[in-house]
Amino acid sequence: MVRRKRRKTTRMRGSHTHGWGDKKKRRNYGHSGGKGFAGRYTGAKKPSFWPFGRKHNIGFNPRNPSESKAINIRDLNLMIENGKIQKKGNSYEANLSALGYTKLLSKGKPKYTVNITINSATEKAVQKVNAAGGNVVLNKKQ
Structure with missing residues (x-):
């Protein structure tokens, strides 16, 4: 005797999603890639494992990268003022x-007389600090 398969509605009783995963996925057209010909198949199913933010990290790296941390006069x-x-x-x-x-970079005007010790500075920054005394x-x- 052939066993008949039960209907899906009776099989899924008690399951609030009826085999469709999250309830939000099945509501409107957003999760399926749009309605009809929308998007021309491009947004249908993109890989979820695409490496975000790694698009341009290709090529050679400098052997001795110079890490310089600059400060402007306005930050000074x-x-x-903050003590x-x-x-x-x-x-x-x-x-x-x-x-x-x-x-030391030259953005801003020095409000105070400051004696600064630093590795390097732009010419304009040195002129501004010297002009302020x-x-x-x-x-x-x-």
Whole structure:
């Protein structure tokens, strides 16, 4: 005697999704790639294992990459106002090399007289600091 297969509606009683996974997937046309000819098959089923953010990491890497951390003059003003740089005498003393910065950039205007110690600085930044009465001391590279 041939065993008859039960109907799906009776087999799935008690299962709130009836074999379709998450309830949200079966509601409208969003999960199926659209309605009709929408998207021209491009968005139908894309691989879920595509490496996101790794598209351009192809090629050679520099052997000794130079990691420079720059700081602008306007950020220096904020550091003084927040109390991260202390005043010594008439001017502020900022050892930016000890704070992890390697280069001084010229964006902003110096509000205070600052004596700065750093590895490198742009010419315009040095001119601005000197015009405000400060001084920039460049560390010699070892």
